[in-house]
Amino acid sequence: MKTNEEKIQLLYEVFSPSAPIENTELFIGRRTQIARVRDIIEERGHHGVIYGGRGVGKTSLANILSMIFENISIAKVTCNRTDNFVTIWQKALKKIRFVAQNQPVGFNTKPENSIIELYLPDVESPDASDVEAIFENIPDNILFIFDEFDSISDEETKIKMADTIKVLSDNNPHITIIIIGIADSVTKLIGEHPSLERCVRQIEMPLMNLEEIAEIIYNSLDILQLKAEADFISKTVEYASGFPHYVHLLCKFAAKRAISSNSPIITGEHLNVAIKYSIEDSNHSIKSSFAAAVKSARRQNQFQDVLFSCALSKVDSENSFGTSDILREYNRITKQNAERESIAYNLGMLCKEERGFILTKVGTAKKYRFRFTNPVMKAFVKLNIHNTIIG
Ligand SMILES: Nc1ncnc2c1ncn2[C@@H]1O[C@H](COP(=O)(O)OP(=O)(O)O)[C@@H](O)[C@H]1O
Ligand SMILES: [Mg+2]
Incomplete structure (x- = not known):
C-alpha cells in the first residue's frame, strides 16, 4: 500500500492538466x-x-x-x-x-x-x-x-x-x-x-470520446490505488466534454482532496471542491469571456440560463446546436414554456463582443445554428452549471 505522501507525489505525475503526456503508461486511446x-x-x-x-x-x-x-x-x-x-x-x-x-x-x-x-x-x-x-x-x-x-x-x-x-x-x-x-x-x-x-x-x-475520457480516470486511479464513486466518474466524463485537460484538472483536485482527508474513495463532495478549484484555475480568457456573457443586474439572469442551455444542448457532428435544441433545455431548466422569440435576443447578443463573443453563428441566414467560439468553453460552462446548482 502506498502512503499518503507517496500518493500525493504520484498525483502530480499522473495528472498533468497543463503538460502533454510523455509516458506511454499514461497515454490513453x-x-x-x-x-x-x-x-x-x-x-x-x-x-x-x-x-x-x-x-x-x-x-x-x-x-x-x-x-x-x-x-x-x-x-x-x-x-x-x-x-x-x-x-x-x-x-x-x-x-x-x-x-x-x-x-x-x-x-x-x-x-x-x-x-x-x-x-x-x-x-x-x-x-x-x-x-x-x-x-x-x-x-x-x-x-x-x-x-x-x-x-x-x-x-x-x-x-x-x-x-x-x-x-x-x-x-x-x-x-x-x-x-x-x-x-x-x-x-x-x-x-x-x-x-x-x-x-x-x-x-x-477529434475531441476524446467518452470511453477514452473514462479510461484516463480508471488508469490514473489504478496507479494511485484510489477508487471513485460511479457518480464522480460519470459527472467528470460529462463535464470534461471531450477535453483531456479538464479530466486531469478535475481528477487532480478531487484526488488530492480525497487523499488529504484519508478517504480511499473519491466522492461527490470531493468533486464539488474540485469544480470550484478548476473554475478558478481555468484560463484567463475563458473566465473573462464567460463573465462578460452572463453579467446581469437581475436576480433572474436570462443570459446565464440561455448560456447554460447551450452547453446542455444536443450537438451535431460539427458541434453546433440549433435554437430548438437550446429552447428545449431552456424550458427544462427554467421550468417555463417559452417560445423561440424569448431567447432570440440573448442568443444574438451572445455572439457579440460585449458578451465575450462566447457563441458563433454558423450556417446560412435561413438555417443558422450556434457553436461555442472556443470549444473548451463548453466544459467551463458545465462546471459552472454544477457549481451554481450546488453552490
Ligand atoms: N491520450 C491522452 N491520454 C491522457 N491524457 C492526455 C492524452 N492526450 C492529451 N492528454 C492531456 O490533455 C492535455 C492536453 O494535451 P496536449 O497534448 O498538450 O494537447 P494539444 O497539443 O492538442 O494542445 C494535457 O493535460 C495532456 O496531459
Ligand atoms: Mg500542443
Whole structure:
C-alpha cells in the first residue's frame, strides 16, 4: 500500500492538466491516429498532417510516437512565432545524430566510429532542394515532426515546407515529415497545394470520446490505488466534454482532496471542491469571456440560463446546436414554456463582443445554428452549471 505522501507525489505525475503526456503508461486511446501514423511511416514517400483544436492531445500523441516506433530515428521540433524555414530545419537536424563506422585506411587499423551531424548548406536562402541534398547519402529512416506549425506566420516557410514534402516524397522516400498544428483543416495549416494531395495523409485529432475520457480516470486511479464513486466518474466524463485537460484538472483536485482527508474513495463532495478549484484555475480568457456573457443586474439572469442551455444542448457532428435544441433545455431548466422569440435576443447578443463573443453563428441566414467560439468553453460552462446548482 502506498502512503499518503507517496500518493500525493504520484498525483502530480499522473495528472498533468497543463503538460502533454510523455509516458506511454499514461497515454490513453488514439489507436486510429497511431495506426495512421504507422501507415504513413511504412508507405514510402508518404507524409502526414495532424490537425485539431487546442488541447485535444496533439503534442501528447507526438511525444508518444518516438516511444512506439523504435526502428526509426525521430526528431521532434516545437515551432514558434519567430521561426522560419531555416530555423526549424536547423533545430530538426540538430536532433539527429548517426554513428558511422569509418573504413580503416591502413593495414591492421581498426574501424573507428564517428558521429555524423547533419547541416543545412551555407547558402543565402536554403530551400527544398538543399534539404533534399542532405539526405541523399543517408540510408536511415528518419521521421521529422514539426509541432505547433500553426504558430509560424511566415508564408514563405509554409510554401517551402510544402515544396520540401513534395521533393522528399519523389526522391527520398525513407524520410517522413509530420506537421502538427491547431487548425480545422489541413489547408488552414499548410496552405493549398494540389501537388501534395497524393503524398500527404490527413489525420484529424477529434475531441476524446467518452470511453477514452473514462479510461484516463480508471488508469490514473489504478496507479494511485484510489477508487471513485460511479457518480464522480460519470459527472467528470460529462463535464470534461471531450477535453483531456479538464479530466486531469478535475481528477487532480478531487484526488488530492480525497487523499488529504484519508478517504480511499473519491466522492461527490470531493468533486464539488474540485469544480470550484478548476473554475478558478481555468484560463484567463475563458473566465473573462464567460463573465462578460452572463453579467446581469437581475436576480433572474436570462443570459446565464440561455448560456447554460447551450452547453446542455444536443450537438451535431460539427458541434453546433440549433435554437430548438437550446429552447428545449431552456424550458427544462427554467421550468417555463417559452417560445423561440424569448431567447432570440440573448442568443444574438451572445455572439457579440460585449458578451465575450462566447457563441458563433454558423450556417446560412435561413438555417443558422450556434457553436461555442472556443470549444473548451463548453466544459467551463458545465462546471459552472454544477457549481451554481450546488453552490
Ligand atoms: N491520450 C491522452 N491520454 C491522457 N491524457 C492526455 C492524452 N492526450 C492529451 N492528454 C492531456 O490533455 C492535455 C492536453 O494535451 P496536449 O497534448 O498538450 O494537447 P494539444 O497539443 O492538442 O494542445 C494535457 O493535460 C495532456 O496531459
Ligand atoms: Mg500542443
